[in-house]
Amino acid sequence: MKLAIVGATGAVGHELMKVLEGSRLPIDELQLYASPRSAGKQMDFRGETLTIQAMPKGAIPADVILASAGGSISLEMAPKWVEGGSVVIDNSSAFRYDPQVPLVVPEVNGEAALKHQGIIANPNCTTAIAAVAVYPIYQKYGLKRMIVSTYQATSGAGQKGIEELLEQTRAELSGETLAPSAFVHPISFNVIPHIDAFQDNGYTKEEMKVVWETRKIFGDESLKVSCTAVRIPTQRTHAEAITLELERPATPEEVRELLAQAAGVEVRDDVAQKVYPMPLTATGKYDVEVGRIRQSLVFDQGIELFVAGDQLLKGAALNAVQIAEYLHEHGALK
């Protein structure tokens, strides 16, 4: 199989390389594309040195294109790539709400990927991480309401997000200041309840992505979801506090057992041993950590939990590769 990465030098691009390294996909050729100023740079893959190319103006000679170069490039180029015969797995939000485009978390709705018409959308990171933890509960106990508060890492804004956190923190510890650029306010030792653009209803687009995308991935347009999305001074891995009102009663023990069997989930819930999800332990991990599972104090039939997931992996690169693997295993790729 011929595979291409568009946006190979970004934060997600680097993770795509690492995930593909260990993937079970039969990769005959890997092509790397980035902006013209990165062309000529080299990256290692499975013992070979690959040279980054500038993105061509039209089709790319690959069976599968993993696109992670931003929404405007995807919007313009993906239809041309599809026309050239490629399947595009797109990490941007450009096509996520297009009814013709499947939005896929393989553990939840992998079969939707098989109905693609050339483009498959990879969900928002916060949504993907919540979805793997909540979907098994949704399936078994039904879901009336889902309330999410996020603790999102700076690498959600790409490599420049991490760098700004580290440089700004260094400056602050030396009694200096560094003006923000990747974020709208200083992020070092601060909290910013503002990710992506504000919508007319007072929610940010990041918050509405969790609402819209959870509904689309679960295939349930009536699901009630709310979210507060907050940027905090961590480098990597998003955490989320999630309150669920269920249709049918469930005990924390039952939910713990259910999630222990769920794909893509690692239950870390032994509070006596101080074991619960944290960015420190979830970073670099394929599974989403789930813990702090307890009966809700506000709903008669409710569960509260805390999750931590590496948003560059399950929230981006890993999920994209898993979509390609799903297609391959179901004979849907050349």
Add this chain to the structure above:
Amino acid sequence: MKLAIVGATGAVGHELMKVLEGSRLPIDELQLYASPRSAGKQMDFRGETLTIQAMPKGAIPADVILASAGGSISLEMAPKWVEGGSVVIDNSSAFRYDPQVPLVVPEVNGEAALKHQGIIANPNCTTAIAAVAVYPIYQKYGLKRMIVSTYQATSGAGQKGIEELLEQTRAELSGETLAPSAFVHPISFNVIPHIDAFQDNGYTKEEMKVVWETRKIFGDESLKVSCTAVRIPTQRTHAEAITLELERPATPEEVRELLAQAAGVEVRDDVAQKVYPMPLTATGKYDVEVGRIRQSLVFDQGIELFVAGDQLLKGAALNAVQIAEYLHEHGALK
């Protein structure tokens, strides 16, 4: 009036000095007490240099004692101080759940302070900050459910909490590690969903404090409250994402107008101008910042909001001084 601070050298003690500096209390004498190893040290107050004394074994010759030296000292000493004729405003959790002891946020239930029997409890920081923002809404629209996710600063664990954050961050930026001591896991660039001890129901004591204390301060034992309390790598000022289900409908505009009139609250809610509550802007401020006020997407009659409050001020020192001021203004002190 003779005033004493017990625990003058701690993080809250320092803030008590600063708040008293500008207080309208007629302070004739300020006595400072701390542990024996701090005795003899000096602190400035209103142009005078005061010497810290070791805490005596019995009564303290003061009309009002502001106690901030931890729960076990309060538990042992407060009854002796009361016997000696002092009114004790206690910042620890030692007496908060004692039905004989009023638990007071002056903007909410100041009149409860007048019924004291010697001891008045100052609430948990997270609770006090939420209470000033939510109580006006509770009063006007009624409250069915309140769901809180916190973003708590390291200074909630005292001076040693801040120092550990700064030193651990410095170490990490130099490629070194510093083992945790103030916290159970490393806090630099991490998130810890564990503050205070775990209870049998899977909630931490910090989370249950928000439940128990909000009910007691609002005088409503049937109120449904749930909380996820999370330590994050900020130095000072707690933030909270709060979802409210109301008894009666309210628009975000109505809530904004209501809170603009509320004591102790600063509405910072102009998202087009990127204005919302943040530790960066709320630190050192007496008012609690409230913003991101919007219709809930999960409740027909619901409001979501985001608050940031300096937990060393409204969450501790300021609230304690405000209780003393309330007593003084109502002729309840010598």
